[in-house]
Amino acid sequence: MPLLAALLSENEADRADFVVTGDHRVGRHELLGWAAALANELAGRRIVAVHAVPALPTVVAVTAALLAGVPVVPIPPDAGELERAHILRDSGAELILSDDPGAGGACAVPTQSVSASRGTAGSVPPEPDPGLPGLVLYTSGTTGAPKGVVLSRAALAADLDALAGAWQWTPDDTLVHGLPLYHVHGLVLGVLGPLRIGSPLRHTTRPTPAAYAGNPGSMYFGVPTVWSRIAAAPAQARELRAARLLVSGSAPLPVPVFDAVRELTGQAPVERYGMTETLITVSARAGGERRAGHVGLPLENIRTRLVDEVGNPLPGDGVTIGNLQVCGPTLLDGYLRDGGVRPAELIDGWYPTGDVATIGPDGWHRIVGRASTDLIKSGGYRIGAGEVEDALLLHPAVHEAAVIGTPHLDLGEQVTAFVVADPVAPEELIGFVAERLAAHKRPRVVHLVPSLPRNALGKIQKKQLKAD
Structure with missing residues (x-):
C-alpha cells in the first residue's frame, strides 16, 4: 500500500x-x-x-x-x-x-x-x-x-x-x-x-x-x-x-x-x-x-x-x-x-x-524520564523525578515543577526541585512531598523560579537548570 x-x-x-x-x-x-x-x-x-x-x-x-x-x-x-x-x-x-x-x-x-x-x-x-x-x-x-x-x-x-x-x-x-x-x-x-x-x-x-x-x-x-x-x-x-x-x-x-x-x-x-x-x-x-x-x-x-x-x-x-x-x-x-x-x-x-x-x-x-536527568540515585535509592514532580503539582500553590539530581557529598545525588508557584515557603513544599512519598524521595532543596526552560514542543530542558 x-x-x-x-x-x-x-x-x-x-x-x-x-x-x-x-x-x-x-x-x-x-x-x-x-x-x-x-x-x-x-x-x-x-x-x-x-x-x-x-x-x-x-x-x-x-x-x-x-x-x-x-x-x-x-x-x-x-x-x-x-x-x-x-x-x-x-x-x-x-x-x-x-x-x-x-x-x-x-x-x-x-x-x-x-x-x-x-x-x-x-x-x-x-x-x-x-x-x-x-x-x-x-x-x-x-x-x-x-x-x-x-x-x-x-x-x-x-x-x-x-x-x-x-x-x-x-x-x-x-x-x-x-x-x-x-x-x-x-x-x-x-x-x-x-x-x-x-x-x-x-x-x-x-x-x-x-x-x-x-x-x-x-x-x-x-x-x-x-x-x-x-x-x-x-x-x-x-x-x-x-x-x-x-x-x-x-x-x-x-x-x-x-x-x-x-x-x-x-x-x-x-x-x-x-x-x-x-x-x-x-x-x-x-x-x-x-x-x-x-x-x-x-x-x-x-x-x-x-x-x-x-x-x-x-x-x-x-x-x-x-x-x-x-x-x-x-x-x-x-x-x-x-x-x-x-x-x-x-x-x-x-x-x-x-x-x-x-x-x-x-x-x-x-x-520516569530520561536516564541522564530523571533517574536520581540518592543514598542507594533509585528515585524517579516524575513521581516527585507529580507530588509537588498536587500543592495548590504550585503551577510547574521540575526535579533533578544534584551532587551531594553524602548521598551521591540529592533531590532538587525547581518550582513555579504562588508565594509559598520551600520548607512547606518539602514537607508536603514528605507526607505523600517515602522520606528519601522528598526534595532536599527547592528553588522558586519565575519560569522553566522549554523547547518548542513544551518539553522542559532540564540540562539548563542550574542549582545554586
Missing part, C-alpha cells in the same frame, strides 16, 4: 476542505495535483529541505517530496542561523522548498517556490520502494549538534497503521491540531496520518485554546503545555466535549492536568510514548482504559523491555525502574553521517531509548 494511501486512492471521495491551515484550504484532488506537479520538478534530487512554517505550502512540499521518492528534511522556521546552516550542511539538501526566498538565510542552498506549482498539471510518479528513506528529522541537539534521524517510508507506514488500530482512526474522523510541522507529533502523525488514513486535517497554525475550541473535530492532538492551557480555559475546554479522542504526547502529562481535562471535556486524554528514532511505540487505546501518569501498552508489532545498567533484564512488576528498550518495524535506519547513513547502534535488535520506565504486570508503561 502506498505511504500516502488515502491521498492516492481513486475510491476516496474528494473533499473541498481536505486540508485546512489557518484561512487556507485545499481539496484532496487539488492537493494531489499540486503536489504531483511539484514532485515532477523534484525528480532526481537526492534530498530536499522544507521550510516548515505552519501553513499549507509545508504540507504540499512534504507531500510532493514523498511522492517523488525524495527524502525530506524539515527545517524549523524559528531555527537560528547556526542551526539552519548545520541542518542544511549536514543533510546535504540540494534545495529548500519554501515560498519565502530568504528561507535559507545566509546559506547558499537555492530556494524553490511551492505555490508556483499550484494549478499546474502533473502526473503522479510511481510509488517509491518502501525501504527508501522518507524523512530525515533532526534531534533537538541536547547532547551535542542536532543529528539527522533517517526514517524509512516503511517505518512511517507501519507506525501510522499501528496508531490507526490503537486509536480506531478512520476517514470519518477530523483531526485538529496546531503543532509544529517538523517533529514526529505534528508532521508524521498530524499530516502524514490524515494523508494515509483519509481523515480531514484542520491545522490551527497555533495550538491555542481558542483555536481548538473554534475548530470542531473528532480528534485533537496536543502536547502537555497545550492541554494545560486548555484546562485553564474551562469554557473553551468544554467545546471539546464532542470530540472522540484527545491525544497528549511529546512530554509527560502532569496528573493534575490529566484530571482537569477529564473533568472539563468528559473524557480522559489518551497518552502515548515515542521518540524521533523509534516513532510512537506505546499508547493507551481509544476503546480502553486511560491511566494518569501512564502511557499505555506497546503498539502492534512493537516489543519493549527493561534492563539494568549492564543489560540484565528487569522485572515488569510496576515498581522496578529500568532502562527502556524497544524493538519493531518503526525504528530508524540510522543517522546521517558523511553523506551516508550510519546504522543505529542496536543491542541484538533492541533500541536503547535512553529513557527509564516501569512496566506493570499488565503491560502498562510509566515513563
Whole structure:
C-alpha cells in the first residue's frame, strides 16, 4: 500500500476542505495535483529541505517530496542561523522548498517556490520502494549538534497503521491540531496520518485554546503545555466535549492536568510514548482504559523491555525502574553521517531509548524520564523525578515543577526541585512531598523560579537548570 494511501486512492471521495491551515484550504484532488506537479520538478534530487512554517505550502512540499521518492528534511522556521546552516550542511539538501526566498538565510542552498506549482498539471510518479528513506528529522541537539534521524517510508507506514488500530482512526474522523510541522507529533502523525488514513486535517497554525475550541473535530492532538492551557480555559475546554479522542504526547502529562481535562471535556486524554528514532511505540487505546501518569501498552508489532545498567533484564512488576528498550518495524535506519547513513547502534535488535520506565504486570508503561536527568540515585535509592514532580503539582500553590539530581557529598545525588508557584515557603513544599512519598524521595532543596526552560514542543530542558 502506498505511504500516502488515502491521498492516492481513486475510491476516496474528494473533499473541498481536505486540508485546512489557518484561512487556507485545499481539496484532496487539488492537493494531489499540486503536489504531483511539484514532485515532477523534484525528480532526481537526492534530498530536499522544507521550510516548515505552519501553513499549507509545508504540507504540499512534504507531500510532493514523498511522492517523488525524495527524502525530506524539515527545517524549523524559528531555527537560528547556526542551526539552519548545520541542518542544511549536514543533510546535504540540494534545495529548500519554501515560498519565502530568504528561507535559507545566509546559506547558499537555492530556494524553490511551492505555490508556483499550484494549478499546474502533473502526473503522479510511481510509488517509491518502501525501504527508501522518507524523512530525515533532526534531534533537538541536547547532547551535542542536532543529528539527522533517517526514517524509512516503511517505518512511517507501519507506525501510522499501528496508531490507526490503537486509536480506531478512520476517514470519518477530523483531526485538529496546531503543532509544529517538523517533529514526529505534528508532521508524521498530524499530516502524514490524515494523508494515509483519509481523515480531514484542520491545522490551527497555533495550538491555542481558542483555536481548538473554534475548530470542531473528532480528534485533537496536543502536547502537555497545550492541554494545560486548555484546562485553564474551562469554557473553551468544554467545546471539546464532542470530540472522540484527545491525544497528549511529546512530554509527560502532569496528573493534575490529566484530571482537569477529564473533568472539563468528559473524557480522559489518551497518552502515548515515542521518540524521533523509534516513532510512537506505546499508547493507551481509544476503546480502553486511560491511566494518569501512564502511557499505555506497546503498539502492534512493537516489543519493549527493561534492563539494568549492564543489560540484565528487569522485572515488569510496576515498581522496578529500568532502562527502556524497544524493538519493531518503526525504528530508524540510522543517522546521517558523511553523506551516508550510519546504522543505529542496536543491542541484538533492541533500541536503547535512553529513557527509564516501569512496566506493570499488565503491560502498562510509566515513563520516569530520561536516564541522564530523571533517574536520581540518592543514598542507594533509585528515585524517579516524575513521581516527585507529580507530588509537588498536587500543592495548590504550585503551577510547574521540575526535579533533578544534584551532587551531594553524602548521598551521591540529592533531590532538587525547581518550582513555579504562588508565594509559598520551600520548607512547606518539602514537607508536603514528605507526607505523600517515602522520606528519601522528598526534595532536599527547592528553588522558586519565575519560569522553566522549554523547547518548542513544551518539553522542559532540564540540562539548563542550574542549582545554586
